[in-house]
Amino acid sequence: MTKNGKWVLRHRPQAALVETDLDWVQEALPELRDGELLVRNIYLSLDPTNRIWMSDREQYLPPVQIGDTMRGTTIGVVEQSRSDRFAPGDIVMPAMGGWQDYTVSPERMTRKLNVAPGIPLTAYLSVLGPTGLTAYFGLLDIGQPKEGETLVLSAAAGAVGSIAGQIGKIKGCHVVGIAGGAAKCDWLTEELGFDGAVDYKAQEVGAALDRLCPTGIDIDFENVGGAIMEAVFSRLNRNGRMILCGLISAYNDEGPVPGPADFGRILMQRLTVRGFIVIDYLARAGEAFADLGRWIAEGRIKWKDHVVPGLEKAPDSLQLLFTGQHDGKLLIRVSDEP
Ligand SMILES: NC(=O)c1ccc[n+]([C@@H]2O[C@H](COP(=O)([O-])OP(=O)(O)OC[C@H]3O[C@@H](n4cnc5c(N)ncnc54)[C@H](OP(=O)(O)O)[C@@H]3O)[C@@H](O)[C@H]2O)c1
Structure with a gap:
């Protein structure tokens, strides 16, 4: 049976995140209900705000609770679908994929990505994300x-x-x-x-x-x-x-x-x-993506993605954002692209 590996918040970091602030947990995947998708996460975005979400300071979303899967934005591929709107093989962004191998994502909170020719998938978590x-x-x-x-x-x-x-x-x-x-x-x-x-x-x-x-x-x-x-x-x-x-x-x-x-x-x-x-600004995202896509095509916007292989590296890698030892948008490769 396929297991889902995930990082769970053990306690709130006191200063810089250390790996023992999180637990690596493996659990069985649940059965899908109507309207749900099983997404195999491919890339996980690591963001400075992840450190804020681990704290209980005043913030713009509820803090991640102790014992909860660490929140994070992902791109993945649909492996199973109980939705008419998504089929296995679709590349999607679940609302919050989390620091985990698989996400069970409700269809209404999932966005299908139309990956443009010549644009790497990673770009949809960086310059086009x-x-x-x-x-x-x-x-x-x-x-x-x-x-x-x-x-x-x-x-x-x-x-x-x-x-x-x-x-x-x-x-x-x-x-x-x-x-x-x-x-x-x-x-x-x-x-x-x-x-x-x-x-x-x-x-x-x-x-x-x-x-x-x-x-x-x-x-x-x-x-x-x-x-x-x-x-x-x-x-x-x-x-x-x-x-x-x-x-x-x-x-x-x-x-x-x-x-x-x-x-x-x-x-x-x-x-x-x-x-x-x-x-x-999410409701106006189309405006931005139209301009950004055009500027990329015209060669007026360049970017770099820094991809670290392996979800097990997520806690250590978050630190790169605070030391500057990364080069471009920091991402974890959770699994291989289809
Ligand atoms: N308001 C929003 O909705 C929103 C959304 C996304 C991101 N952000 C914010 O945007 C900023 C950049 O985020 P990002 O995802 O693009 O990360 P990033 O810039 O790729 O990485 C963070 C960078 O911050 C610099 N840094 C870290 N600690 C520093 C310190 N003590 N002094 C000086 N520089 C330091 C480092 O640059 P050097 O290598 O040059 O030192 C590091 O590369 C963050 O503050 C993040 O919270 C805000």
């Missing part, structure tokens, strides 16, 4: 970029940052990325067309921004928080916008996350600081 939506709506809807404005992104060589920066270039912005290490910075300027890059591990960020953004900063696409956010925030021009996408530097800590030291700048410089969560 939640990552692309985050970059697209964060920059365009919240940031409202205008031609000639200066856009600075933190975690710029990461999954979201690298796409958002390229959209900024398409919209005519002067784009500067902040990333860890010379190789990532070179990729931004030499391959993706960014106008400048700051290696925050080797350079003083504020001084580098002064050099690379001579007219100040109009838009901060904020992914990191802390000292990096402070350096960008304190250089925002009048009517500047902070797109508050993420605060990854604080995800392993407990307690409130500090904001910019000089709150008064928001008043004096008429700044807009606006947080957003990509799930609020």
Whole structure:
């Protein structure tokens, strides 16, 4: 009998996730009921927000409960179907596949993917998936970029940052990325067309921004928080916008996350600081995918997927997001593509 292997939350991590925070459990697969599908997961998306879901801090979805399968977004193939709308062999995205080999997915919560020729399946969890939506709506809807404005992104060589920066270039912005290490910075300027890059591990960020953004900063696409956010925030021009996408530097800590030291700048410089969560934009996903698909076809958007083989590697691999030792959208290969 086929068993389902899965990661279950044993207790809430105290700091960075360690493997003993989760249990590896194997269980028999349940019988399908009418309207359900058995999906064999192929790729699992690892995201910084996974660490938030493991905590019981205030968040935008209910925390994963102790003893529950770890939540995560997957792409898989239908192996059994008790739905008229799906057939074995269909490639699908269950609503939340989870950190597991198989997902029993209700048909109404399952999206069929039409994989375009020449596009790898992994792209549907990155540039043509939640990552692309985050970059697209964060920059365009919240940031409202205008031609000639200066856009600075933190975690710029990461999954979201690298796409958002390229959209900024398409919209005519002067784009500067902040990333860890010379190789990532070179990729931004030499391959993706960014106008400048700051290696925050080797350079003083504020001084580098002064050099690379001579007219100040109009838009901060904020992914990191802390000292990096402070350096960008304190250089925002009048009517500047902070797109508050993420605060990854604080995800392993407990307690409130500090904001910019000089709150008064928001008043004096008429700044807009606006947080957003990509799930609020799912109804408009088609808009984003149409533009992103066209830009990919035109060679104006490039991306990288970093695939780690083996679901057993998921807990260890999540750490790569916090050390930056991954290169592009971080994914786990749970099983082979059909
Ligand atoms: N609001 C939303 O709906 C939404 C949706 C998706 C993602 N996000 C947020 O977007 C951000 C990026 O997510 P992603 O999935 O694209 O991951 P990612 O950028 O591919 O990976 C995270 C990156 O963060 C950087 N980083 C980690 N800890 C850091 C620290 N202490 N100081 C400076 N940089 C640090 C690392 O970049 P370096 O190698 O350059 O150090 C790492 O590569 C996260 O904050 C995430 O929570 C938000």
